[in-house]
Amino acid sequence: MWRDGVLVAGKDLRIEVRSRVVLHQVVPVGVLMLVLFAFALGPATAPMVAAAPGLFWVAVLFTGVLAVQRSAALEGGDGTRDGVRLSGLDPAGVFLGKTAAVTVQLVVLEVVLCAGVVLFYGAHVRSLGTLVASSAAGTVGLAAAGTLYGALAAGLRVRETLLPLLFLPVAAPVLVAGTKAWQSALGTSGVGADDPWLRLLLVFAVVYLALGVVIFGPLQEAP
Amino acid sequence: MSIAPPPPPWSGRRRRTVDVIGAAAVLGVAVTVWLGLWVTPPDQHLHDEVRLVYVHPPIAWVALYLAFGLAALSSVLWLWPRTRSGAWDRLAVASMEVGTVFTALTLVTGSIWGRATWGVWWAWDARLTSTALLLVLQLGYLAVRRVPADHEARARRSAVVALVAAVDVPIVHFSVDWWTTLHQGGTITNPNLSPTIHGAMAWTLLLGFVAFTLLFVWLLLVRYRVVVLAEWREDTELALALHERWAEGAPRAEPVAVPREGTVPAPPAGVGATESVGPAARG
Numbered sequence: 001m002w003r004d005g006v007l008v009a010g011k012d013l014r015i016e017v018r019s020r021v022v023l024h025q026v027v028p029v030g031v032l033m034l035v036l037f038a039f040a041l042g043p044a045t046a047p048m049v050a051a052a053p054g055l056f057w058v059a060v061l062f063t064g065v066l067a068v069q070r071s072a073a074l075e076g077g078d079g080t081r082d083g084v085r086l087s088g089l090d091p092a093g094v095f096l097g098k099t100a101a102v103t104v105q106l107v108v109l110e111v112v113l114c115a116g117v118v119l120f121y122g123a124h125v126r127s128l129g130t131l132v133a134s135s136a137a138g139t140v141g142l143a144a145a146g147t148l149y150g151a152l153a154a155g156l157r158v159r160e161t162l163l164p165l166l167f168l169p170v171a172a173p174v175l176v177a178g179t180k181a182w183q184s185a186l187g188t189s190g191v192g193a194d195d196p197w198l199r200l201l202l203v204f205a206v207v208y209l210a211l212g213v214v215i216f217g218p219l220q221e222a223p
Numbered sequence: 224m225s226i227a228p229p230p231p232p233w234s235g236r237r238r239r240t241v242d243v244i245g246a247a248a249v250l251g252v253a254v255t256v257w258l259g260l261w262v263t264p265p266d267q268h269l270h271d272e273v274r275l276v277y278v279h280p281p282i283a284w285v286a287l288y289l290a291f292g293l294a295a296l297s298s299v300l301w302l303w304p305r306t307r308s309g310a311w312d313r314l315a316v317a318s319m320e321v322g323t324v325f326t327a328l329t330l331v332t333g334s335i336w337g338r339a340t341w342g343v344w345w346a347w348d349a350r351l352t353s354t355a356l357l358l359v360l361q362l363g364y365l366a367v368r369r370v371p372a373d374h375e376a377r378a379r380r381s382a383v384v385a386l387v388a389a390v391d392v393p394i395v396h397f398s399v400d401w402w403t404t405l406h407q408g409g410t411i412t413n414p415n416l417s418p419t420i421h422g423a424m425a426w427t428l429l430l431g432f433v434a435f436t437l438l439f440v441w442l443l444l445v446r447y448r449v450v451v452l453a454e455w456r457e458d459t460e461l462a463l464a465l466h467e468r469w470a471e472g473a474p475r476a477e478p479v480a481v482p483r484e485g486t487v488p489a490p491p492a493g494v495g496a497t498e499s500v501g502p503a504a505r506g
Binding site: 145148149152156158162165166169170172207208211215218219221 | 302356359360362363366367370379380383384386387388390
């Protein structure tokens with residue numbers, strides 16, 4: 001399973017390094033969202049600083065949909081899904097590999113967005129540990145749930161519209177918990193109540209990773 | 224090619240059972256409304272607004288626990304190879320669809336109650352928000368359900384969506400504790416295990432739970448029946464359309480021409496007699 005996961009993650013990341021679709025198209029959309037949020041809330045910086053944690057996670061969620069769609073589209077070519085099924089790779093390994101590749105891409109996106117939040121909104125990072133831990137847990141959860149739904153919507157003619165409808169409500173706890181954790185990390189909430197939210201993010205990530213490992217096999221069998 | 228006969232309608236005892244459940248449900252809801260509006264006294268603090276307690280919690284119980292739980296359980300049983308059966312898939316979609324209506328009603332009655340007690344139609348209360356999310360998840364399930372596919376592919380996708388969405392239900396349940404909330408805690412199942420309402424109010428509330436549960440069961444059975452018929456229609460649509468085309472091409476004075484004798488039996492009575500022909504006939 002793990003070996004297959006590494007193979008699939010390497011394959012997806014290699015395609016991304018060569019095509020740079022996420023880097024050249026998805027990441028700029030995320031930055032654009034930060035700018036558009038500033039247009040909606042600015043030009044005073046105070047509202048932007050207060051809303052920065054939530055805006056960051058909203059941007060991650062929506063650009064995450066694009067990253068997940070791209071990840072699922074890699075197997076969208078003629079017969080590619082059948083090829084993966086016939087390759088003898090463990091479905092759980094395929095799921096973990098694709099989740100890992102999406103996680104790496106989202107981490108790159110989040111680093112850029114975090115820099116954007118600091119530069120554009122004037123936010124200050126008070127607790128780097130909380131910031132990194134909550135972002136990591138939230139990103140793994142988003143990638144796992146996204147990969148699961150991406151595989152489910154793959155091959156359907158309505159996948160572009162179906163995926164956000166399925167994925168965004170499920171990802172809502174990540175938005176809530178991630179925002180609360182970031183409020184503590186950026187010091188905008190003034191309380192250090194980050195522990196329950198970090199735990200919620202971890203539980204979310206573990207639950208959806210486990211679900212994906214169990215369900216991805218039967219899901220791949222759907223024509 | 225042969226045209227399968229339509230599934231038999233509810234017959235004899237089964238039909239009577241469904242009718243009895245339906246009648247009991249309608250009667251139960253009617254008596255609940257009568258008791259709730261005219262017989263039970265107003266509350267000391269909430270006055271007449273307390274009467275929503277006979278409707279809102281029973282509807283919420285059906286929506287959040289019974290319907291969604293049944294849909295999730297049926298989905299798991301479909302996904303499990305040993306218990307896989309089309310019946311579980313049909314039960315899941317029937318339960319989810321009826322449950323979606325009850326979830327919407329939960330939000331509507333909750334919103335009306337919120338207006339009466341909190342002064343606002345909508346508060347960003349944890350349970351309200353989670354229930355709204357659940358409604359969107361259920362709509363997502365129904366959207367997946369409407370994607371054209373063969374029975375097995377659709378059942379597989381739907382079962383996965385239901386299962387993944389089921390993870391949201393514990394969040395609904397525990398959100399009262401997780402987030403600061405305006406919503407009141409349990410009335411019947413409070414930690415002391417002693418109901419905080421008494422007499423006619425408690426009995427009316429209990430009747431409300433029974434009546435709305437019966438209403439759910441009745442709607443579930445009727446919807447299940449519609450799913451069976453819809454699947455039969457999907458399976459035989461092409462054969463029926465082809466049969467109609469062949470019938471149109473046959474000489475008027477002669478009986479219906481059949482290309483190869485015995486391969487296409489006559490359609491069941493009342494089916495295939497329509498003049499409209501779907502696009503499938505042209506394929």
